[in-house]
Amino acid sequence: MPMAVGVIETLGFPSVLAAADAMVKSAAVTLVYYGLAESGRFVVAVRGQVAEVNRAVEQGINAGEQVKAETVITHYIVPNPPENVETVLPIHFTQKSEPFRIF
Known part of the structure; x- marks a missing residue:
């Protein structure tokens, strides 16, 4: 089953x-x-089923905005990233994240 990324x-x-x-x-x-992206900008990425990633990103945006208004700069969800994107970008499961992987 494809794993979305948010x-x-x-x-x-x-x-x-x-x-x-x-x-x-x-x-x-x-x-x-x-x-750390640049100039005090930070990036966080999650993987899971599409519906779960949608819910997670929505809740993440709400929580980030509650810290201080206008602190969430941007967000994006990719429902089914192709294998070559997973190979190049840091969105794959690693040895650190694998123990916490939810199937």
Whole structure:
């Protein structure tokens, strides 16, 4: 079954922390990537079934915005990323994220 990917970019660490926390608590998703983009911007990505990723991203946006208005910069959901995208971008399951993978 294809695994969707959902990404949220925020301005500041508290917002990305709140977003990531809400994402994994609100839906059956696995956090697969977290990183610093640039200029205080942070990115968090989750993987899971399409409906779960949609719910997680929605809750992550709400939580990030509650920290401070306008801290969520952008978000995006890819329902079924092709294998070559998974190979190049940091959205695949790693040794760190694999133990937390939800099937």
